[in-house]
Amino acid sequence: MEKRWDTVGEVMTHAVIAVGRDTSFQEIAEILQRWRISAAPVLTGDGRVIGVVSEADLLTAQDQAPESAENLTAGQLMSVPAVTVHADSPTAEAARAMARGHLKRLPVIDEEDRLVGIVSRGDLLKVHLRTDEDLAQQVRFELLAALGPAYASAVDVHVEEGRITLTGSLPEAAPKALLERLVRAVPGVVDAEARLTAVSGDQEPVTS
Template sequence: MNSRLNTVADVMTRAVVAVGRSATFTEVLETLQQWKVRAVPVLAGDGRVVGVVSETDLLAARDHDPDRADAYTAGRLMSEPAITVHPDSPLAEAGRAMARGRVKRLPVVDDEGFLIGVVSRGDLLKVHLRADTDLVDQIVAELRAVLGPALAASVGVRAEDGRITLTCGRQDAAVLTQLAAAVRAVPGVVDVTVATTAPV
């Protein structure tokens, strides 16, 4: 089963603020405060992501050279190369990239390196806060795709706080185990119970 929320494109924020390499220390700081973010991508003149400048970078510059910090530009302050992710990357891949880079947000870029969005740790967690009705709708649709409409219609799907109960009359234990594992992989599913109406 494939989740409808399994790639970065499914959860990323498309409205993104960024700065150019020539943005000054003060301009970067004002951008961070205005948009209430802790880091922004830095773009080359053609719009490609070349780095990221964060509050940590600003503080390091101020602490290193307090008298000249205001003269620094984003191009000098930024961390480079930027850790980026593609929109079709799996959510787990984005999570691992954040953990490795010890960052909370990643610029999302297309195949040419152009900025198209940003994904945060909070975005990655959204898939676990899905409504039960949404989970049931997705599971039913995917059961139809896997089992076919007739057989899927014989499987009852109920959700309560992310806990899924599948009710069916199938007696094939291997099929039941496979279905449970597939449903368990859907983001937002907490647990899966299979109840049979006939002996397994």
């Protein structure tokens, strides 16, 4: 059976390079260079993520205070709050968070905010290298399961670069917001919008 890679936990990297809040400027720079990464999560003593420190944070500190930057610690340099994602979150949610924040990777946390992994753009390519037609087919299947054949056939699925637009009609009992969340949960979908006309239960769906 083909693996669907539905959740962040299925694609994330478990080994993570992280630093403590007291890690020095110089130590951070050496860690980023040694491991060839652009940023690292900042953790408390019990492993909770409290921020992220990046090459950009180091360069900004050097630019603003060149004489004192090297005396700063990760807790003073880090960007807060950290943009994180849970292991059981849909991969599409992680992709949207990266796109909104122009980020290359996200720390993955558990229900107590403890670090359990990291997910990168490269990890998400496992599911996001999908054609628009492939996405459309899976969205139609999900709509069929949620609405049934009669109403699913009345919904047109348009896809452009991973963005889904639903047009047509649907029963009043099927809120647009729920359908949008259903579609966004499909691996590879970047965003979804339902432009649908509601019809009462005694009306026949309008097919195109």
